[in-house]
Amino acid sequence: MNVxxxxxxxxxxxxxxxxxxxxxxxxxxxxLVLVVPTFxxxxxxxxxxxxxxxxxxxxxxxxxxxxxxxxxxxTLGGESRTLRTLEFLHQEHPDWNLRLVMGADLLLEAPRWHxxxxxxxxxxxxxxxRVGVEVAGVGAPVLPAVSSTEVRAWVASGDRAKLMELVPRxxxxxxxxxxxxxxx
Numbered sequence: 001m002n003v004x005x006x007x008x009x010x011x012x013x014x015x016x017x018x019x020x021x022x023x024x025x026x027x028x029x030x031x032l033v034l035v036v037p038t039f040x041x042x043x044x045x046x047x048x049x050x051x052x053x054x055x056x057x058x059x060x061x062x063x064x065x066x067x068x069x070x071x072x073x074x075t076l077g078g079e080s081r082t083l084r085t086l087e088f089l090h091q092e093h094p095d096w097n098l099r100l101v102m103g104a105d106l107l108l109e110a111p112r113w114h115x116x117x118x119x120x121x122x123x124x125x126x127x128x129x130r131v132g133v134e135v136a137g138v139g140a141p142v143l144p145a146v147s148s149t150e151v152r153a154w155v156a157s158g159d160r161a162k163l164m165e166l167v168p169r170x171x172x173x174x175x176x177x178x179x180x181x182x183x184x
Contacts, residue, residue, distance in 0.1 A: 002029055005089065005123055006101040007036040007073075007082060009045065010053050012175055013060035014151050015166045016103070016143045020128055021061050023142050024101055028126055032068060033101070034089075035061050038080040039073035042114070048180050050074060059170040083115040086122045098123035103143055104133045155181035 004024045010017065021033050037053045047053065057069045073080045076088060086098060100123040102110075107127055110116045119125075129141040146166045154162045155175060163172055175181060 001031045001093075001096050002099070003089075003093070003096045004028065004030040004033045004099045004101050004126060005036055005086065006033055007038065007080075007085065009038045009041060009047055009148060010035075010057050010060075011045075011047050011148045012053070012056045012151055012167065012171055012180070014146055014148060014171075015168070016130070016146050018060055018064075018168060019143055020101060020103065021064060021067060023128055024126060025064065025066055028099070030066070030099065032066050033061075033064075035067060035069045036072055036085060037069070039077065040079045042079050042081060052174075052178055052180060056171045056174055059174055060168045081114050083113075083119050083122070086119060090122060100125045102127050104128065104130045104135045104138045104141075107135050107138070108133070152181040156183065 006021060006024070021035070024030055024033055035057050037050065037057055038047065039050055041047055054069060054071060061067050062069050072088060073085055076084060082100070086100070089096065090098060100119060102125045104127055107125070113119065127138050128143055129139050130143040131141040131145040151163065151167055
């Protein structure tokens with residue numbers, strides 16, 4: 001089975017995450033996109049509670065066919081590391097052919113990642129172009145220039161117009177109901 005692993009903080013998930021998932025499903029030979037929210041950020045970034053981020057991933061992406069939201073990093077516990085997660089998935093599912101979904105912007109950060117060469121061998125990256133990010137060998141941009149950092153700032157400032165354009169409505173309703181990011 002061909003499984004694309006799409007990990008991230010998803011703090012919160014936004015339109016680029018939805019588009020990345022649909023691009024992978026429609027343009028690559030994958031049977032499943034496994035969405036893996038970070039349990040504890042390795043660079044000590046402040047995150048909304050894990051349970052809230054899992055729920056937001058389910059609201060944003062769980063309705064798509066051949067998509068599953070995984071709690072594997074909660075199972076592993078502690079600081080999230082992509083290599084550790086992929087090794088665990090490979091051990092638990094030796095029949096899976098793994099690929100790692102990455103935006104072009106993350107490829108620029110790859111040298112900071114623990115064991116990126118091992119990650120690339122275990123789950124060769126599927127690199128998706130992003131507006132405003134140019135990386136040699138990466139195709140045309142398919143993802144908009146939006147980040148969770150911007151979304152949190154828009155929530156904090158009350159910029160509803162931007163939020164309504166770039167955050168799935170069910171995620172936005174959940175953020176509102178839980179009072180997330182209002183003091184970012």
